[in-house]
Amino acid sequence: MIDNSEINILIDKYVDFCGDSGRIDQTLYQKYDVKRGLRDSDGKGVLTGLTEISDVNGFKMIDGERTPIEGELYFQGYNIKDLVEGFKGSCHGFEETIFLLLFGELPTETQLTEFMKVLGEMRPLPDNFNRDVIMKAPSHNIMNALERCVLTLYTYDEDPDNISIRHVLEQSLGLIARFPVIAAYGYQSYKHKFHDSSLIIHRPKPELSTAENILRLLRSDPKYTKLEAAVLDICLVLHAEHGGGNNSTFTSHVITTSGTDTYSTIAGSLGSLKGPRHGGANLKVQQMFADMKSTISDWENEKEISNYLQGLLDKKGFDHSGLIYGMGHAIYTLSDPRAVILKEYARQLSEEEGFEKEFALYDRVERIAKKLIMKNRDMKKPVCANVDFYSGLVYTMLRIPMELFTPIFAIARIAGWSAHRIEELVNNGKIIRPAYKYVGEHKEYLPIEERDW
Numbered sequence: 001m002i003d004n005s006e007i008n009i010l011i012d013k014y015v016d017f018c019g020d021s022g023r024i025d026q027t028l029y030q031k032y033d034v035k036r037g038l039r040d041s042d043g044k045g046v047l048t049g050l051t052e053i054s055d056v057n058g059f060k061m062i063d064g065e066r067t068p069i070e071g072e073l074y075f076q077g078y079n080i081k082d083l084v085e086g087f088k089g090s091c092h093g094f095e096e097t098i099f100l101l102l103f104g105e106l107p108t109e110t111q112l113t114e115f116m117k118v119l120g121e122m123r124p125l126p127d128n129f130n131r132d133v134i135m136k137a138p139s140h141n142i143m144n145a146l147e148r149c150v151l152t153l154y155t156y157d158e159d160p161d162n163i164s165i166r167h168v169l170e171q172s173l174g175l176i177a178r179f180p181v182i183a184a185y186g187y188q189s190y191k192h193k194f195h196d197s198s199l200i201i202h203r204p205k206p207e208l209s210t211a212e213n214i215l216r217l218l219r220s221d222p223k224y225t226k227l228e229a230a231v232l233d234i235c236l237v238l239h240a241e242h243g244g245g246n247n248s249t250f251t252s253h254v255i256t257t258s259g260t261d262t263y264s265t266i267a268g269s270l271g272s273l274k275g276p277r278h279g280g281a282n283l284k285v286q287q288m289f290a291d292m293k294s295t296i297s298d299w300e301n302e303k304e305i306s307n308y309l310q311g312l313l314d315k316k317g318f319d320h321s322g323l324i325y326g327m328g329h330a331i332y333t334l335s336d337p338r339a340v341i342l343k344e345y346a347r348q349l350s351e352e353e354g355f356e357k358e359f360a361l362y363d364r365v366e367r368i369a370k371k372l373i374m375k376n377r378d379m380k381k382p383v384c385a386n387v388d389f390y391s392g393l394v395y396t397m398l399r400i401p402m403e404l405f406t407p408i409f410a411i412a413r414i415a416g417w418s419a420h421r422i423e424e425l426v427n428n429g430k431i432i433r434p435a436y437k438y439v440g441e442h443k444e445y446l447p448i449e450e451r452d453w
Helices: 004-022 027-031 080-087 093-103 109-122 129-134 142-156 165-195 210-218 226-239 247-256 262-273 281-295 302-313 337-353 356-377 387-397 402-426
Strands: 054-062 065-075
Touching (some): 065 080, 065 093, 065 337, 080 093, 080 226, 080 337, 093 109, 093 165, 093 210, 093 226, 109 165, 129 142, 129 165, 142 165, 142 262, 142 402, 165 262, 165 402, 210 402, 226 337, 226 387, 226 402, 247 402, 281 302, 281 356, 281 387, 281 402, 302 356, 337 356, 337 387, 387 402
Antiparallel strands (some): 054 065
16 A cells, blocks of 8 residues: 555655646647637627626726726615615515515515525424534535535435426525534534534524524524624625626536536536635635734724735735735726725624724725725726625624635625526526637557556
8 A cells, every 4th residue: 555655755756747747838829719618808708698687897898998886786676775774773684685585576565485494484494404414424625514414404405406497496495504504513612622612503593684683593692783794695695696607607508507416516616616726715814914913903994904915016015916806896987885885884883893993004005005905906997896805804703703704705705506497497598608719739649568758
């Protein structure tokens, strides 16, 4: 039997060959007009599908030119600003949003009551699932726990491969309802296993909203304020959907067109969202701010803040990526409407929770970073804060642990994934198969005794 040291020696010996073998001449991308990242040369996404679920705008065509505008986001034709304004003071706006995304219209009072009752009844996990699946093998990453649990739930479905619209809708509602419970139990098991913390397991209450249940399941004392529940509810609304072109939703489309089951599709979308360039970005923002707080001495000194941010752009600080996390967006220019909304809720929550200084720091960084990025990158397109910039701060004020920042995103976004999956099935689209051009060399086969490299 080969031991670990031999495995490591073998991998170290050939890792450079692996990298060199896959390295492509970068000029060939321009030569063959490859749409890298499915984007045109100006960064605009290549049109690969149609949707009625949501609309995302950062530009308007004026006199034949793309002109930056304040960001717009619509769910099934409704402006997100109007939805949030209508949900104000409520803690079940997310449930209304799920209903809207899946069925195309906002619910009546009776429909919402019925819908929340259905979600409440579907929320509990199968018997012993927490013990046998979640607690038996806790994961360091809760997104991994979500993926594993979703795939395991396939085995609890009596007809898992049925992709009729009715069955997929039932499967989707079950996953939407259970995501908060899986994430919370996954975190509690992780904390108990790896940090020797007391194991706290609260049962979800069917009469409570998703936001209320999340706060209740995570806290040893399952109490929360009305504002806390309302703010988390708005966070879920803002993250529920964002067009068909974002990486995880497009993943849902791609996998759905293969004809596979709902559990495999959602697991694939979770894998996409886990990445730091997508759903994991809010975690990067918090890590960046933690580094900033430990580096600068005066949070009110804008010159000191500016020097720190310039260091990030020069790849001399934090993770040396050259990025200021939470700033910039592929579509939005003047503003990200989700960030604008969330910033105001963050302001309110900071006053209730005593985080005014932290909020003021975020506000300064946002303002200074916009100017620095445009100056350093010589950009014509305006730069704005995106939704990830303030979401981590809000979660921190809600006492949600960092390990759950991306899972909270998933708890919200599965509503959009489910709507897009059903839309793809209804329209019976072709299997998604983009083209890749071969640019390597054709080689002559040699018997093994004649090979020498």
